[in-house]
Amino acid sequence: MSAVFNFTFVPWFRSVAPYIHMHRGKTFVVGVCGEAIAAGKLQHLAQDLALIQSMGVRIVLVHGFRPQVNEQLKAKGHTAKYSHGMRITDEVALDCAQEAAGQLRYEIEAAFSQGLPNTPMAGATVRVLSGNFITARPVGIVDGVDFQHSGLVRKVDVAGINRTLDMGAMVLLSPFGFSPTGEAFNLTMEEVATSVAMALHADKLIFVGEVPGIRMDPSQPESDDNPIDTELPLAAAEKLLAALPGATLPTDTAFYLQHCVKACKGGVERSHIIPFAVDGALLLEVYVHDGIGTMVVDEKLEELREATADDVGGILQLIEPFEKDGTLVKRDRTEIERDIGNYTIVEHDGVIFACAALYPYPEAKTAEMAALTVSPESQGQGDGEKVLKRIEQRAKSMGLDSIFVLTTRTMHWFIKRGFQNVDPDWLPEARKRKYNWDRKSQVLVKKL
Numbered sequence: 001m002s003a004v005f006n007f008t009f010v011p012w013f014r015s016v017a018p019y020i021h022m023h024r025g026k027t028f029v030v031g032v033c034g035e036a037i038a039a040g041k042l043q044h045l046a047q048d049l050a051l052i053q054s055m056g057v058r059i060v061l062v063h064g065f066r067p068q069v070n071e072q073l074k075a076k077g078h079t080a081k082y083s084h085g086m087r088i089t090d091e092v093a094l095d096c097a098q099e100a101a102g103q104l105r106y107e108i109e110a111a112f113s114q115g116l117p118n119t120p121m122a123g124a125t126v127r128v129l130s131g132n133f134i135t136a137r138p139v140g141i142v143d144g145v146d147f148q149h150s151g152l153v154r155k156v157d158v159a160g161i162n163r164t165l166d167m168g169a170m171v172l173l174s175p176f177g178f179s180p181t182g183e184a185f186n187l188t189m190e191e192v193a194t195s196v197a198m199a200l201h202a203d204k205l206i207f208v209g210e211v212p213g214i215r216m217d218p219s220q221p222e223s224d225d226n227p228i229d230t231e232l233p234l235a236a237a238e239k240l241l242a243a244l245p246g247a248t249l250p251t252d253t254a255f256y257l258q259h260c261v262k263a264c265k266g267g268v269e270r271s272h273i274i275p276f277a278v279d280g281a282l283l284l285e286v287y288v289h290d291g292i293g294t295m296v297v298d299e300k301l302e303e304l305r306e307a308t309a310d311d312v313g314g315i316l317q318l319i320e321p322f323e324k325d326g327t328l329v330k331r332d333r334t335e336i337e338r339d340i341g342n343y344t345i346v347e348h349d350g351v352i353f354a355c356a357a358l359y360p361y362p363e364a365k366t367a368e369m370a371a372l373t374v375s376p377e378s379q380g381q382g383d384g385e386k387v388l389k390r391i392e393q394r395a396k397s398m399g400l401d402s403i404f405v406l407t408t409r410t411m412h413w414f415i416k417r418g419f420q421n422v423d424p425d426w427l428p429e430a431r432k433r434k435y436n437w438d439r440k441s442q443v444l445v446k447k448l
Contacts, residue, residue, distance in 0.1 A: 015377075018314075019287045022350045024056030026203040027165065028286075031193030033209045033250060034064040036276035037104060045208065046111035047120040048282045049170070054124065058165040060196055061128075062173045063108060064189030065100040066250075072096035084142060085248040085255075089149035089186040097186045101174040105130060108172060127169040133157040134192060136177025136185040151177055151185025153192060156199035194259040198266035205263045205271040207256045208282065212275040213294035218244070218253045230290050234264045237296045260296040271296045289351065289377050304386050307343035307355070312336050314352035315343060319373045327409055328371060329439075343371075344390045346383045354383035358391050358403070364428035365401040366445075372405070388417060396448050403448065406441035419444035 032045060053059050069087070070080045073096050081088040089097065112126040135155040139147035154177070164171050173196065175187040190207070197205035213228040218240070220226050232240075238261055247255035260271035274281040274293030284292040307315065315336055322328040336343075339357060346354035356372040369391050374384045395403050404427070405414055411421070422445050424435055435441075 027058040028204045029197040060171040062193040068100035094149040134177035153195040353378045361428040404445045419446045
């Protein structure tokens with residue numbers, strides 16, 4: 001195994017660890033469109049879902065079957081009929097939907113049953129269980145259109161699904177529901193996934209669909225200047241949805257977005273839209289900081305706050321690389337634990353991405369800002385500015401007139417933010433006694 005692989009794999013795997021810990025025991029509802037299966041993505045999706053489940057995540061998988069039903073209809077000489085973005089399910093379409101669902105369930109169960117040596121599924125034991133967990137009602141007649149056997153979710157058997165998940169099995173749901181009289185109704189994958197996620201109070205709802213996510217400006221085409229908006233607060237998503245035309249096709253911006261908004265308003269903290277075209281999209285979205293698609297969140301996941309004892313490990317992990325390359329002075333765990341109340345951090349989704357400590361010298365009406373660190377993953381996104389402003393606010397609240405820093409490499413960053421270079425003799429007497437003259441750190445001061 002090459003040294004280059006070791007060098008990249010080890011830090012990458014360590015960076016994933018916080019997300020593994022954070023998601024263990026959580027419930028994810030994953031809606032996979034039928035187009036993904038038709039495009040031959042099922043094998044890799046099954047491998048990724050099996051891996052996620054092996055790390056302690058409870059998974060409900062809802063499959064779509066739009067192209068498969070259309071293919072069955074075409075083979076029987078019938079044309080697919082839609083209205084209001086939903087299929088009109090007559091007797092023939094209902095038969096085709098039942099045939100397609102049966103075939104897809106067989107293919108999905110087969111994909112999760114693989115376990116050949118030297119494959120991602122080797123040693124995996126994934127039990128996939130289905131059942132009549134969805135009670136449905138008819139759509140009825142809307143604007144004069146009779147949807148016949150098309151239905152909507154009336155009730156989700158939460159207790160039954162939870163018992164199945166508690167057994168360690170993955171729950172597989174087809175977009176079908178049954179009425180108390182035993183009548184079958186054709187549902188949409190999107191509505192089933194959203195309804196189940198809300199009923200279970202799931203931690204995540206993930207749509208694996210045809211679109212890469214929501215762009216920063218949905219009205220403009222794809223470009224480097226119009227990337228995917230990786231995190232969309234619920235309020236912004238609602239505002240965007242209100243401005244968009246009604247969705248009829250899965251490629252319409254509002255198609256998946258409307259379900260993400262509904263889920264977040266219904267108690268699901270995070271809803272995601274990711275592309276099936278990107279191999280490993282599920283893993284990238286769940287275990288990488290910025291993800292790959294769009295995440296609609298009930299509130300901003302980033303938090304600027306003072307540190308607590310629970311943050312010591314995260315701070316150590318953040319500053320360690322900078323201590324090794326000499327950017328920061330070495331601090332041991334005992335020192336950080338002792339001074340944890342001095343630290344301010346930026347935490348995002350359970351991971352610390354920036355920190356700094358404030359050490360006051362009241363007799364000199366000043367304070368030192370030390371250990372200002374921003375993770376390489378979030379540099380350039382303003383986290384350093386946020387921490388600096390909070391440190392300044394803390395110093396002002398103490399009645400101090402200035403803050404100072406000692407640095408050997410980042411003088412220009414501080415100078416651009418109002419700091420001025422002074423002689424080390426300017427330092428308060430208590431700090432001057434600890435000054436390392438061999439390190440030759442620059443002393444920079446900012447008046448408050």
